[in-house]
Each structure stands twice: as C-alpha cells, then as structure tokens.
Amino acid sequence: MEMAREAAVWLCLVMGSVFCMIGGLGILRMPDFYTRTHAASITDTLGATLILVGLGLHSGLNLITVKLFFVLTLLYITSPTAAHALVKAAYAKGLDAPHVEDETYTSKAAAEDGEGAD
Amino acid sequence: MNVFAVAMIGVLVTMLLALVRAFLGPTVFDRVLAANMFGTKTVLLIAVSGFLTGRPEWLDLALLYALMNFIGMIALLRFSRFANLASDEQLK
Numbered sequence: 001m002e003m004a005r006e007a008a009v010w011l012c013l014v015m016g017s018v019f020c021m022i023g024g025l026g027i028l029r030m031p032d033f034y035t036r037t038h039a040a041s042i043t044d045t046l047g048a049t050l051i052l053v054g055l056g057l058h059s060g061l062n063l064i065t066v067k068l069f070f071v072l073t074l075l076y077i078t079s080p081t082a083a084h085a086l087v088k089a090a091y092a093k094g095l096d097a098p099h100v101e102d103e104t105y106t107s108k109a110a111a112e113d114g115e116g117a118d
Numbered sequence: 119m120n121v122f123a124v125a126m127i128g129v130l131v132t133m134l135l136a137l138v139r140a141f142l143g144p145t146v147f148d149r150v151l152a153a154n155m156f157g158t159k160t161v162l163l164i165a166v167s168g169f170l171t172g173r174p175e176w177l178d179l180a181l182l183y184a185l186m187n188f189i190g191m192i193a194l195l196r197f198s199r200f201a202n203l204a205s206d207e208q209l210k
Contacts, residue, residue: 013125013166014125016125017124017129017132020128021135024132024133037151043155043158048158051125051166054125059174067174067178074185075158081188082154082191085191086154089147090147
C-alpha cells in the first residue's frame with residue numbers, strides 16, 4: 001500500500017512537471033499571442049493540478065492537504081479569470097492573429113464571390 | 119533522486135522558458151501572459167520546495183503569492199488599457 005502511494009506520488013509529480021514543461025515550450029514556440037494563451041493554460045490546469053495532487057498524496061490527510069486544496073481552488077478560480085481578462089483586453093485593443101487561417105470565413109467568402117460572379 | 123527535486127527542476131525549466139518569452143514578447147500582452155505564467159509557477163515552486171525542505175508550512179506563502187499574482191495581473195491590464203489605475207473612463 002505504501003509502495004503504491006509512493007508510486008502515485010512519483011507519477012503525479014513527474015507528469016505534472018512534464019506538462020508544465022510542454023506548456024513552457026508552447027509559450028516559447030507558438031506563432032502568435034492567442035495560440036500562446038492556449039499553451040499557457042495547460043500549465044495552469046493540468047500541470048498545477050497534478051503537482052498539487054501529488055503533494056497531497058504524499059502528505060496524507062491533514063491540515064497540509066486542506067491548504068493544498070485551498071491553493072488549487074484559488075488557482076482554478078483566478079487562472080481562467082486572468083486568461084479571460086487578458087485575451088479580452090488584447091481583442092479589444094485590436095490585436096489580430098496573422099498566423100491563423102479562418103477557413104470557415106474564407107470558404108464562405110469564396111462561395112459568395114462565386115455566386116456574385118455568376 | 120528525490121521526487122520533489124525532479125518536480126522542482128521541471129517547474130524551474132518552465133519558469134525559465136516563460137522568462138524568455140517575457141523578454142522576447144513582441145506585444146505587451148505576451149509579456150503579461152508570460153509574467154502571469156511565471157507567477158503561477160512560483161506558487162508551485164514554493165509548494166514543492168516546502169515539501170523538499172520538510173517544511174510544508176510554506177504553503178501559506180504559496181497561497182499569498184497566488185492572490186498577489188491575480189491582483190497584479192488585473193492591475194497591469196487596467197494600466198496597459200487606460201494608462202491610469204484609477205481612470206473613470208469606464209463610467210462614461
């Protein structure tokens with residue numbers, strides 16, 4: 001039982017670190033701001049959750065776990081709010097996403113152009 | 119190797135990558151995004167390092183950092199939009 005718990009702690013912490021590093025790689029390599037937001041949010045949800053759950057599994061059920069739960073709840077509330085505010089501010093400022101091809105719009109516009117030509 | 123040390127190295131690498139983006143970032147929003155991610159990773163780093171050194175009481179500090187990170191980011195966004203933290207432009 002102790003062995004299984006230790007293995008679960010290892011799994012959670014290592015997977016959490018890996019997801020954090022994937023998000024860090026994404027925020028560095030993604031082509032424009034909106035895709036970078038997408039990459040950053042994975043570290044806030046999956047990475048933070050796995051790391052904090054791993055710590056909670058290690059500590060057992062006591063006051064430490066309650067504090068970890070508070071940290072996790074706070075991150076869950078504030079991180080989407082912050083991401084939403086950030087993207088909304090960028091969109092209101094008129095920041096466009098030059099690397100994203102809006103296929104629905106272009107195909108629809110092309111179809112309308114075709115009808116107009118006929 | 120201690121599992122907490124492994125997790126700490128992962129979080130530190132992530133913080134380094136976020137810092138690089140904060141310095142490179144072409145727009146102010148990229149920098150704010152990277153700074154926010156850096157703050158979130160600070161929370162995780164404090165939590166993990168508390169367990170690494172055998173003092174999990176540091177979680178109180180992590181809680182405080184999470185709150186300050188959120189408030190700081192909203193303040194920064196307001197400032198970048200209105201160039202003023204107490205603007206009444208929204209009321210008009």
